[in-house]
Amino acid sequence: MSSKGTAEKIIEAALHLVSEKGYTAATTKAIAELAGVNEVTIFRHFGNKRGILKAIIEQFSYYPLLQQELNKNVTWDLETDLLNFSIKHFNFLMSIKDFVMIGFKEAMQFPEINEEIANIPLHIKTELIHYFQEMHERGKIRDIDMEAAALSLIAINFGHFMSRARLGTFVSNMPNEELLKTSVSIFSRGLAP
Numbered sequence: 091m092s093s094k095g096t097a098e099k100i101i102e103a104a105l106h107l108v109s110e111k112g113y114t115a116a117t118t119k120a121i122a123e124l125a126g127v128n129e130v131t132i133f134r135h136f137g138n139k140r141g142i143l144k145a146i147i148e149q150f151s152y153y154p155l156l157q158q159e160l161n162k163n164v165t166w167d168l169e170t171d172l173l174n175f176s177i178k179h180f181n182f183l184m185s186i187k188d189f190v191m192i193g194f195k196e197a198m199q200f201p202e203i204n205e206e207i208a209n210i211p212l213h214i215k216t217e218l219i220h221y222f223q224e225m226h227e228r229g230k231i232r233d234i235d236m237e238a239a240a241l242s243l244i245a246i247n248f249g250h251f252m253s254r255a256r257l258g259t260f261v262s263n264m265p266n267e268e269l270l271k272t273s274v275s276i277f278s279r280g281l282a283p
Contacts, residue, residue: 097135099125101149104142108192118142146189147210157217164221168230169278171221176247176270179214183251191255215240222281231281239281246273 103125107116118139122129136142164171183190218240225231250269253261262269 096127096131100127100132100135100142101145105146109188166228166230168225168281169274172243172278173271173274176274177267179247180251180266180270187255211244214244218243229283232283234281243277246277
C-alpha cells in the first residue's frame with residue numbers, strides 16, 4: 091500500500107466520522123479502525139488529530155483554484171474577473187457545503203478548527219489584495235483600502251453561499267449566477283475610478 095493511498099484512506103475515514111458523529115467522536119482510534127490502519131500509522135502520517143484536520147481543510151481549500159483564476163485566467167476587466175472568481179468560489183463552496191456546515195457546528199467547541207479554517211479566507215484575501223493593487227496600478231480602480239475591498243467581496247460571496255446552503259430558495263429563487271452577477275456589478279461600480 092502506498093503512502094498516498096494510506097493518507098487518503100485516513101482522510102476519508104476522518105471526514106466520514108466527523109460528518110456522522112462529530113469531531114469529538116472521531117478519535118484517532120476510530121479513524122484508524124475505519125481506515126483499516128494501525129493508530130500508529132495515523133501519527134506517522136499526520137502527527138495527531140489536528141494534523142488530519144489540517145489535511146482535510148487543505149484538501150477542500152479553494153486557494154489553488156483562486157490562484158489559477160487570478161493569475162492565469164485574469165482579463166484585467168474588473169467586473170469580468172470578479173464575476174468569474176465569484177461564480178467559481180460559490181460553486182466550489184456549494185460542492186463542499188456539508189464540510190463547511192460541519193466546520194461551523196464543531197468550531198464553537200474546538201478552537202483548532204477555527205484556526206485551521208481561517209487559513210482559507212486569509213489566502214483568498216491575500217490574492218484579492220494583490221489583484222486589486224495591480225488593478226489600481228493599471229488605473230482601473232480608485233485608491234481604496236485593498237484589504238477592506240477583499241474582505242467585502244469575500245463576505246458578499248460567502249453570504250450568498252450561506253443563504254443558499256442553509257435556506258435554499260426560500261429567500262429568493264433568483265438563479266445563483268444572476269444573483270452573483272448583480273452583486274459583482276454593484277461592488278465593481280464602487281471601485282471604479
